[in-house]
Structure formats: C-alpha cells, structure tokens
Amino acid sequence: MPSTDRILDNALEAVGNTPLIRLDKIARHHGLKCNLLGKVEYMSAGGSVKDRIAKRMVEVAEKEGKLIPGKSVVIEPTSGNTGIGLALACAIKVLLSTTLVGYSVIITLPAKMSLEKETSLRALGAEVVRTPTEAAWDSPESHLGVAQKLAREIPHGIILDQYRNVNNPLAHEYTTGPEIIEAVVSTPSTTERPSSGKVDVFIAGAGTGGTVTGVSRALKKTHNEPCVVVGIDPEGSILAYPDSLNDAHKGSFYAVEGIGYDFIPAVLSREVADVDSWIKTTDDEAFSAARSLMRDEGLLVGGSSGSALAGALKWFDTAQGKTTAQTEGTNVVILLPDGIRNYMSKPWFLRMAMEAEPSPLARDIARIMANSPKL
Numbered sequence: 001m002p003s004t005d006r007i008l009d010n011a012l013e014a015v016g017n018t019p020l021i022r023l024d025k026i027a028r029h030h031g032l033k034c035n036l037l038g039k040v041e042y043m044s045a046g047g048s049v050k051d052r053i054a055k056r057m058v059e060v061a062e063k064e065g066k067l068i069p070g071k072s073v074v075i076e077p078t079s080g081n082t083g084i085g086l087a088l089a090c091a092i093k094v095l096l097s098t099t100l101v102g103y104s105v106i107i108t109l110p111a112k113m114s115l116e117k118e119t120s121l122r123a124l125g126a127e128v129v130r131t132p133t134e135a136a137w138d139s140p141e142s143h144l145g146v147a148q149k150l151a152r153e154i155p156h157g158i159i160l161d162q163y164r165n166v167n168n169p170l171a172h173e174y175t176t177g178p179e180i181i182e183a184v185v186s187t188p189s190t191t192e193r194p195s196s197g198k199v200d201v202f203i204a205g206a207g208t209g210g211t212v213t214g215v216s217r218a219l220k221k222t223h224n225e226p227c228v229v230v231g232i233d234p235e236g237s238i239l240a241y242p243d244s245l246n247d248a249h250k251g252s253f254y255a256v257e258g259i260g261y262d263f264i265p266a267v268l269s270r271e272v273a274d275v276d277s278w279i280k281t282t283d284d285e286a287f288s289a290a291r292s293l294m295r296d297e298g299l300l301v302g303g304s305s306g307s308a309l310a311g312a313l314k315w316f317d318t319a320q321g322k323t324t325a326q327t328e329g330t331n332v333v334i335l336l337p338d339g340i341r342n343y344m345s346k347p348w349f350l351r352m353a354m355e356a357e358p359s360p361l362a363r364d365i366a367r368i369m370a371n372s373p374k375l
Contacts, residue, residue: 010092014045015055015085016175020183020333023309025296030313034330035195038309039180040299042339046088047081047120048258049176049211049337050162054085056171057160058093058103067103069093071156075106077143079207079258080117081338082162083107087124106150106157108143110135113257116342133253137263163265168210169217176211176335177218184331194329198224201324203312204335205232205259205304206239209268211335216274228320231275232311234260234286240278241270255283255348256303258337277315285310287348293336302343305336 008014020037027036041049058074061067067074076086086105093102105126109118112133121128129150135142140149144163151157162168180199189195199219204212209231216229233240235249237260254260269275283303290306293299312334315321324330343349358366 011045012055012089012092015051016044017179018043020180021297021299023293023297023334026292026309029292029296030316030325032316032325033328034200034325034332035193036312037184037331037333038293038297038299038305038336039176039333040301041335041337042301042341046085047339047341048084049335050078050081051085051088052171052175053162053165053168053210054082054089056167056174057162057165058086058089060167061158061160062093066158068156069102073104073106073154073157075108075147075151075154075157075159076162077108077147077159078162080107080109080113080121080342081258082208083109083126083128084117084120084124086160087121087126090126091124106147106154108147108150110143112255114342115345120342137261162208162210163267165267168208168267169214169269172211172214173218174214177215177223180215180333181218181223184333189329196329196331198331199227199333200224200330201228201230201332202335203230203232203308203315203332205234205308205311205337206268207259207261207304208265209239210265211337213267213269213274215335216269220274228276228324229274230311230315231278232259232307233278233280234307235280235282237261239264239268239270240280241272241275245278245280249280255346256286256307257343258302258304259307277318277320279311279314281307281310281314283348285314287352289313290340291352294340299336300340301336302338302340303346303348304338308334308336 018041023036023038044051090103090105107126108129110133111130118128131143131146151159184199206212212231219227234254236252236254238246286303286307289309293301316325
C-alpha cells in the first residue's frame with residue numbers, strides 16, 4: 001500500500017513502497033534502447049533497503065515469542081544499514097509497548113563503516129561497538145565474533161542474524177519484488193515509451209545476499225520465469241559465482257560499504273536458478289557511477305548504488321547484455337540500496353563533491369567576486 005494515501009500510525013509503516021524511477025539520461029548517454037529503471041531505496045523510512053528486513057525480522061521474532069518487551073536486547077553485526085533499520089524498529093516498539101519499554105539495541109560495526117552510520121545509530125538509541133575491519137569473519141574480534149560474545153554474556157541478548165535469518169530474503173520476496181512487478185505491470189506501453197509489460201532483467205549488489213535472492217524468487221516464481229538476475233560483487237569479496245571470478249583480487253580491501261563479504265552468508269543463493277550471472281566491480285567504477293546517478297538523475301545515492309549501476313553497465317557489454325540493451329521495451333531494473341546521507345564524510349565523496357574541477361560557472365563567479373569592490 002502506498003504510504004501517501006492515509007495518515008500513518010508510525011514510521012514502520014513508511015518502510016518500503018519506494019519509487020521505481022526511469023534513468024533516461026544515463027541510458028541515453030550509454031546508447032541504451034531498453035528501459036533502465038532504478039528502485040530507489042533511500043526513500044524508505046530508515047534510508048535503505050535494509051529497513052525491510054529489519055522490520056520483518058523484529059515482527060516475526062515478536063510473533064514467535066523470541067523478543068520480550070522490557071527484557072530482550074537485540075544485538076546485530078552489520079555494515080550499518082541493517083542496524084539502523086533495527087534501531088528504528090526497536091525505537092518504535094518502545095512507543096507501541098503498553099509498558100513503554102521495548103528492546104534495547106547493540107550494533108557491532110566494522111571500523112571502515114562511516115561515522116554517519118554510527119551517529120544515526122546512536123541518535124536512534126542504539127549502542128555501537130566498533131570492530132577491526134581487517135578481522136576475518138570467523139575471528140573473535142570480527143563484528144560477528146563480538147556480537148556472539150555480547151549475546152552470550154548479556155542477559156536476554158538475541159542476535160536476529162541477517163546472515164542466516166530466512167526472513168531476510170522473504171522480506172524481499174514479499175515486498176521489494178512485488179512492488180517492482182506492480183510498478184512495471186501498471187505502467188502502460190506507449191509509442192513514446194514502449195514496454196514489454198514485465199521485468200526482463202533485475203540487477204542488484206550482494207551483501208548478505210537476501211535482496212538479490214528474495215527479489216529473484218518473486219520475479220521468477222510468480223511473474224516472469226525467464227527474467228535474468230545479475231548479482232554485483234566488489235573486487236576483494238568472494239560472493240560471486242563461479243568462485244574463479246573472485247580469484248584475482250581475493251581478500252583485497254574495498255572502500256564501498258554494504259556489499260561483499262569474506263564468507264558466504266546462508267541467505268544468499270548462488271544457484272543459477274536464482275542468480276543467472278555475476279559481475280565484479282571496482283571502487284572507482286562504483287563511485288564514478290554514483291556520481292552519474294547524482295549529477296545526471298538527481299538521485300543522492302551511496303556507493304553501493306554506484307556499484308549496482310557500474311555492474312549493470314558492464315553486464316550490457318556481455319553478449320546477452322548487448323542484445324538486451326538494444327531491445328526497445330525491455331525493462332531492466334537496478335536496485336539502488338541506500339543514499340548519500342551515510343557517506344558524506346567519506347574521502348571518496350568529499351573528493352567528488354569538494355575537489356572537482358571547477359565548472360565554467362564557478363570560474364565566472366570567481367572572476368566576478370575578484371572584481372567586486374572591497375567593503
């Protein structure tokens with residue numbers, strides 16, 4: 001249900017229902033004849049696609065009696081966005097509780113993740129524990145290891161565990177996928193804007209893998225079985241399949257946040273039935289593409305959204321992608337997972353925003369101001 005047709009009872013009702021927006025300028029710039037569409041998730045209440053899984057994991061855990069108001073402490077290892085979604089949900093659950101006590105939240109967060117994520121978490125009432133970026137996933141010092149230690153030693157501590165929780169991909173199978181389908185099916189084909197009437201290609205980055213897995217199942221099971229699903233994985237991560245795709249840069253550092261891991265999360269399906277192919281992307285490609293989304297389409301996205309677009313553009317260079325790119329009416333949907341809010345202090349963004357080559361207009365302003373009389 002759209003979030004604009006009535007008064008909402010709380011911010012959890014503003015999770016999801018995000019717009020599907022044409023990326024026409026980028027498509028024209030790259031000579032694409034297909035419909036290039038962006039699912040813009042930063043317009044969700046907490047600012048990212050992870051709001052969806054946080055809401056579902058909390059509400060299902062409540063129904064199952066795993067969360068006890070006034071007692072349970074939600075502990076979650078995360079790149080940040082899932083943590084923000086959980087902190088948002090748990091803050092609201094306090095207000096909804098008859099006793100005005102809900103769930104405390106502790107988030108374990110690798111050091112490389114942005115300061116903005118930490119401050120957002122703290123603003124929502126969560127405690128934040130930073131862990132070494134270089135710690136291997138199975139190390140006691142990693143964000144997973146620290147979360148497990150805290151859950152063992154804090155009374156009523158519970159890890160909802162986005163990496164294993166089936167409600168992660170289910171949130172996308174039941175909400176994100178159907179929203180995309182509804183938007184495409186409800187938009188008529190016209191002479192000016194032809195459409196196949198279905199989602200032909202879906203492209204998304206993989207972190208936990210819940211998004212690409214869940215949306216794929218919604219698309220392939222209920223809408224368009226031949227839909228091509230492409231997973232995007234940063235160089236340095238090991239999520240892409242076959243494993244040989246990861247060999248060249250395995251273990252190398254990547255600055256983009258929210259996607260990629262050094263282990264395979266249980267909720268990620270690498271089966272070809274779910275994800276047809278994988279594309280690897282670099283930081284430079286991701287941040288350049290994020291800049292294009294901002295400058296060309298007015299979408300204030302984060303680096304992982306840039307990875308998704310960069311991966312899509314590389315996929316359009318494959319044999320299958322070239323055919324799709326030149327087929328009018330074909331609908332290619334790119335999942336743009338979050339916004340720039342969480343990255344405004346990061347060096348890649350500051351270079352892009354504050355150290356860019358001066359525009360002709362900037363030079364005109366400087367000349368005019370230099371010739372102005374001093375007061």
